[in-house]
Amino acid sequence: MDKFQQSQKNQLFKTPAHDPYCLPKIEGSAVCPQCGAAYQAGNWTWKVPENTVVHDAQTVTCPACQRTNDNHPAGTLTLSGSFLSAHRNEIINLIENTEKKEKAEHALERIISLTDSEGALVVTTTGIHLANRLGHALKAAFKGHADYQYSDDEFGVSIDWTRDE
Template sequence: MNKFQQSQKDNLFKTSTHDPYRLPRVEGAAICPQCNAVYQGGNWTWKHPENTVIHDARTVKCPACRRIVDNMPAGTLTLSGSFLQKHRKEIINLIENTEKKEKAEHALERIINLTDSAADLIVTTTGIHLANRLGHALEAAFKGTVDYQYGDDEYGLTVNWTRDE
């Protein structure tokens, strides 16, 4: 078997990653009762459709609110190193500002929790894209070393950022 055949064989039996919090396609519109995000046309957004009054929209909890209630993050960012302790306030401001920008454009990308664990700071997110963006923002602003690990069998991303002086 040549290299091409082997690569095709490996791809043939891989299943796609499944997000258990993703809703099946819903006909019509829906509104999340917790955050007021609107589901229409397969997307969750903050914008209510123009010139459209949603009379019979169902109230369906969005995937981000469900993850927050269940405390089941899709992304986990772990920050460590002596630089973190000295510049903690600036780093948290960067994280919060990055989340604000991402959340404004993508209703399902939010921070679940910021937690102190020994000398580390752990940030959990409702989506993998926010965790990815936070890792890139930290690397761009403060340098350091970033490691991204996507889950093989589950929908998730673990990002580790570290910087020592």
């Protein structure tokens, strides 16, 4: 079997990746009882569409609340370096403001936690897009070096941001 045939065979039997927190298609509309996000036409949003009767909507826990409850982040951002300790409050403000902007537009992109771990600050998120945006915002505002590592299933990202001096 030549290289081309082998590559075609590998593609043929490869199963598609499945996000365990992707809900099955919901008929009609739904509201998350924990955060109040509304599901309509395949999207989670903070605005309940005008044609939705809230008391007729299903009660479904959104994927972001499920990830938060399970403490199973899609994104992990680890910040380290001497710059972090000197500018900690500014960095946390940038992180919180970036999350506020992202969360306003995308109901499933949220911070799960900000924790200290051996001189580093670890930020966990419910989605890879928020983690990615935080990494880019840190690099744009404070320079430093960011290293992005996506998991094999493409439903997780680990970002290490560091700056010394």
